[in-house]
Amino acid sequence: MQIMTVSGFLAYVNETFKAIWDTTEVAIEGEVSGYRLSQGQWASFDLKDAEALVNVFLPVWKLNVPIQDGLRVRVFGCPRVYPKYGKFSFSAERIEIAGEGGLRKALALLHQKLEQEGLFDSARKRPLPRFPERIALIASRESAAYGDFIRILHERWGGLSIDLYHVLVQGEGAPVQIVRAIHEAGRGEYDALVLTRGGGSLEELMSFNDERVVRALFSSKIPTLVGIGHERDITMAEEVADVRGSTPTDCARRLVPDRTELLYALSHLQEGVSETFLAKMVEWTEQCDDVVLKASRWVATLSERITSMIRLFQSFDPRAVVKRGYAIVRDRSGKVRTSIKGMTTKDKLALEMRDGTIAVSVE
């Protein structure tokens, strides 16, 4: 007889499962139900058919396909009893979507879900800054996409500070790396975040359709620009991005202006200002001239009026008459006398003439 501890027993069972189960050749096919993520690290769901179900769990970083309830999948892995709770489950290594067009169906479901949540709303799209200076670039340093992107940037613009977050863009672990890069870039002060890769098959582009990647891009505080090589299908990462480039090259074009074009724009602005300024100067000078002209006309009219008034006053001046040989007669009180009435002999009078006054007496 052999007595085992509970721990020993479960360890024995788990080792036996490992020894007899081929994790690469045997898969369980069933329908996903109750899919959930816990602590952002573990994914679990029930895999079931009409009569039975088994709990499946796996670390999130191994999740390579978009899992949804109702999806038919094939799960590769190993049966295992979790010692702490004695719970039997299937520890998955890899999941494949079963059936013809299964992957597309799964993507369509995910797309629908994210769309309903508003992740692809055009209203929330932010523009990229006109003249970015600090750029977070998430790409594979070995990829042609990286080379193309950098080359076009150099051709078009200078003075950029580019931080490359080198990541795997496909295969196991790629989505997790991309998400981590997005989060780390989010802590830096960047004007734009660029995620790019070359083209590939639908399977190769799965990282760009990964829910975690799409959500990380959605929550990015930095405006995002995503582009992959020429493809028929648009990935959800491109759809969620603030700006989508059709290729890595196009991303570079959308990110920075072209220095030649800008030089032209600058000259145009400079000339515009010069010409307008010159035109304004002319206008201002003309306005001044106009004021001067109006003022001088006003002065002329005024002086004419004054002259005629002076002439008028002059015509009333009695001295002008005296000059022609007339005299003004005043009596002793200085009153002007125009009649002989009331005058008697020996009356003293004063005659005011051209050059002075003389006293006379009446005879």
Next chain:
Amino acid sequence: MLSPLNNMPSKKLDFGKSFTELEEIAEWFEKGEPDLDKGLEKFERAMELAQVLKERLKQAENKIKEIKLRHE
């Protein structure tokens, strides 16, 4: 008041801000406010901005630095 643009090293130049300022001056002239003093000041500023921005465009180099991802 003019900021001392000429003495500024080209690194510190905020291209976007300066370019926008130049565009705003161009717009101000288009509107045609009849202020000769302001006009003169703005004209000088525009010429200065355009010159500095053109100089900045000659800068060809882009710096690339690889950032290692931390393992969480």
